[in-house]
Amino acid sequence: MTIREGLQHGKENGLAVEHLVKRFGPLVAVDDVSFSVAPGEFFSLLGPSGSGKTTTLRIIGGLTVPDEGEVYLGGERITYWPPEKRDVNIVFQNYALFPHLTVFENVAFGPRRRGWPERKIREEVTRFLKMVHLEGYEGKYPRQLSGGEKQRVALIRALIMHPKVLLLDEPLGALDLKIRQELQLELIRIQEEVGITFIYVTHDQGEALTMADRIAVMNRGKILQIGDPKTIYEQPVNRFVAHFIGNTNFFEGQVVKVEGGMALVDVPGLAQIWGVPVGEVRAGLPASVSVRPEKMYISRHPPKGGSFNVLQGIVEDMIYTGVSTEFIVRLPTGQQVRVFAQNISKDAEIWKITWDEKVWVYWRPDRSLVFVE
Numbered sequence: 001m002t003i004r005e006g007l008q009h010g011k012e013n014g015l016a017v018e019h020l021v022k023r024f025g026p027l028v029a030v031d032d033v034s035f036s037v038a039p040g041e042f043f044s045l046l047g048p049s050g051s052g053k054t055t056t057l058r059i060i061g062g063l064t065v066p067d068e069g070e071v072y073l074g075g076e077r078i079t080y081w082p083p084e085k086r087d088v089n090i091v092f093q094n095y096a097l098f099p100h101l102t103v104f105e106n107v108a109f110g111p112r113r114r115g116w117p118e119r120k121i122r123e124e125v126t127r128f129l130k131m132v133h134l135e136g137y138e139g140k141y142p143r144q145l146s147g148g149e150k151q152r153v154a155l156i157r158a159l160i161m162h163p164k165v166l167l168l169d170e171p172l173g174a175l176d177l178k179i180r181q182e183l184q185l186e187l188i189r190i191q192e193e194v195g196i197t198f199i200y201v202t203h204d205q206g207e208a209l210t211m212a213d214r215i216a217v218m219n220r221g222k223i224l225q226i227g228d229p230k231t232i233y234e235q236p237v238n239r240f241v242a243h244f245i246g247n248t249n250f251f252e253g254q255v256v257k258v259e260g261g262m263a264l265v266d267v268p269g270l271a272q273i274w275g276v277p278v279g280e281v282r283a284g285l286p287a288s289v290s291v292r293p294e295k296m297y298i299s300r301h302p303p304k305g306g307s308f309n310v311l312q313g314i315v316e317d318m319i320y321t322g323v324s325t326e327f328i329v330r331l332p333t334g335q336q337v338r339v340f341a342q343n344i345s346k347d348a349e350i351w352k353i354t355w356d357e358k359v360w361v362y363w364r365p366d367r368s369l370v371f372v373e
């Protein structure tokens with residue numbers, strides 16, 4: 001789908017934002033942001049602190065009015081509608097439960113205001129509490145809950161109203177790693193079960209890769225790339241995205257030539273490295289070559305035959321993690337590279353590598369990317 005078709009689709013069925021701009025004085029917090037989200041999609045806004053994620057979410061939720069641009073939901077233009085008129089709900093990082101109400105009454109709050117019959121309220125609250133494994137918690141107060149439990153309550157309190165779109169602003173951000181990972185999986189399951197569109201804000205790239213159907217990477221108010229996790233990881237459109245998602249080694253140099261769909265970059269004091277050019281790569285331009293640690297080989301011997309980018313260095317550190325070993329190799333320029341090697345067999349040649357040993361690091365040219373921006 002092209003961006004135009006996607007926007008059209010979002011405009012008619014799901015959610016779409018078009019050319020959103022929000023300024024705070026001289027600062028452009030949201031700078032011409034457009035995307036569309038299909039019904040039932042799990043869409044993530046990912047970016048570093050201050051990139052404009054929350055502001056974008058607040059515009060969709062109706063808590064902030066944009067200076068320019070439009071918001072469409074289910075075929076209607078809702079840009080200037082008040083929050084309570086929109087079929088949208090928000091879950092924030094800090095729970096925001098009513099402290100004086102029990103778990104049951106917190107979840108029943110929205111349905112009561114809408115005047116649902118008592119029996120339906122009881123049934124639905126029970127069903128949703130079960131969904132997040134909080135049966136038996138009905139009578140507890142928020143102060144008696146752990147962070148993870150509070151966040152589960154906040155989540156179902158929003159879900160029970162069956163909004164068309166649920167906006168989640170770093171909902172797991174305040175939780176420790178183990179609980180966060182548990183709830184990530186739970187959220188994916190619940191989202192599939194209820195079929196509500198999720199727009200999930202996070203600055204944690206691992207979280208976005210694990211959870212989202214599609215990710216929009218933001219920086220300084222702009223969307224740099226929209227794509228599914230695999231595309232964002234394997235085909236980043238610029239240096240920022242390559243750096244922000246996952247682990248990457250970068251080599252800085254200058255483009256020597258572009259030939260047969262590949263670019264050759266001279267890295268001073270190190271080597272000439274081939275890679276796949278991304279964007280307007282031309283001879284003479286300064287460039288960064290990126291290569292992911294898991295796409296590289298490490299050996300005590302140079303590669304036999306085949307066409308590889310080859311570097312030599314000294315093993316500075318080895319970190320064994322069970323599934324893989326991470327090698328930190330220092331190159332003649334002083335730069336370090338990280339190489340991940342899968343732990344396939346305990347007899348492998350790779351186990352003979354030790355600290356301070358001279359090694360070869362090499363990879364296929366089509367595994368590295370050349371960026372000029």
Ligand SMILES: Nc1ncnc2c1ncn2[C@@H]1O[C@H](COP(=O)(O)OP(=O)(O)OP(=O)(O)O)[C@@H](O)[C@H]1O
Nearest residue numbers: 024027029047048049050051052053054055056203
């Ligand atoms: N009400 C406001 N008044 C002035 N500046 C604001 C306001 N809200 C946000 N900003 C600024 O706009 C920029 C984007 O803020 P936003 O909260 O959208 O970022 P974010 O991507 O959600 O960051 P974080 O990951 O830290 O939550 C920031 O530079 C922020 O300081």
Ligand SMILES: [Mg+2]
Nearest residue numbers: 053054055169
């Ligand atoms: Mg934020």
